[in-house]
Amino acid sequence: MTQEKDSTGLDLDIKDAMEGHERFRQQFERDRAFYRGLATKKQKPRLLWIGCADSRVVPATITNADPGELFEVRNIANVVPPADAADEAVGAAIEYGVGHLGIDDIVVCGHTGCGGIAALLEPGGLPSNAHLGRWMEFTKPAHQLIAAARVPDEDRLTATIKAHIQFQLDNLMTYPIVREGVLAGRLNVHGWIYDMQNGELSAYDSQGGGWRGLLG
Numbered sequence: 001m002t003q004e005k006d007s008t009g010l011d012l013d014i015k016d017a018m019e020g021h022e023r024f025r026q027q028f029e030r031d032r033a034f035y036r037g038l039a040t041k042k043q044k045p046r047l048l049w050i051g052c053a054d055s056r057v058v059p060a061t062i063t064n065a066d067p068g069e070l071f072e073v074r075n076i077a078n079v080v081p082p083a084d085a086a087d088e089a090v091g092a093a094i095e096y097g098v099g100h101l102g103i104d105d106i107v108v109c110g111h112t113g114c115g116g117i118a119a120l121l122e123p124g125g126l127p128s129n130a131h132l133g134r135w136m137e138f139t140k141p142a143h144q145l146i147a148a149a150r151v152p153d154e155d156r157l158t159a160t161i162k163a164h165i166q167f168q169l170d171n172l173m174t175y176p177i178v179r180e181g182v183l184a185g186r187l188n189v190h191g192w193i194y195d196m197q198n199g200e201l202s203a204y205d206s207q208g209g210g211w212r213g214l215l216g
């Protein structure tokens with residue numbers, strides 16, 4: 001791989017980030033009061049958002065959220081490892097978000113065309129990279145369910161992505177702080193999918209079992 005540089009030898013990707021930051025600094029000056037408020041008060045986010053790391057699925061963009069509104073964990077394929085799994089990142093965010101920040105809504109949001117889910121549908125299966133391969137194991141329950149359901153090939157990826165989101169909602173309930181909060185009626189968990197083709201969010205209806213547009 002070659003790194004593209006400008007005439008002064010500056011990496012173009014870094015230059016792009018620097019120029020973006022310069023525009024942000026101008027915005028920051030215009031909105032100084034807002035940012036001062038963020039800096040001087042404790043954060044009080046509305047949602048704990050557990051989403052995919054995919055660069056095209058940006059939580060603040062698709063919910064039009066301002067800084068301070070979303071407490072985010074993003075990882076490949078929006079995984080919530082079960083509480084007894086060997087991962088602390090998601091559990092720590094859950095405990096901090098719910099226990100310390102007082103968040104009362106958790107959203108697990110997947111998206112159509114998720115490469116993290118598609119990986120196991122490719123010939124060859126699990127990636128051989130050590131970390132990636134182990135991480136992808138967390139998507140296996142959805143793959144196994146959809147494989148057993150004999151879903152037509154063209155629907156298989158989206159069906160697996162949706163099933164995976166539902167499994168992550170189940171996994172959320174393995175964390176005592178979530179289970180107790182939900183049972184006590186002070187915490188809600190939501191499974192959403194973002195459609196990259198039309199920009200729409202749909203929500204899983206845990207009562208009826210289907211998916212429907214978030215806006216109805």
Ligand SMILES: [Zn+2]
Binds near residue numbers: 076111117
């Ligand atoms: Zn993804």
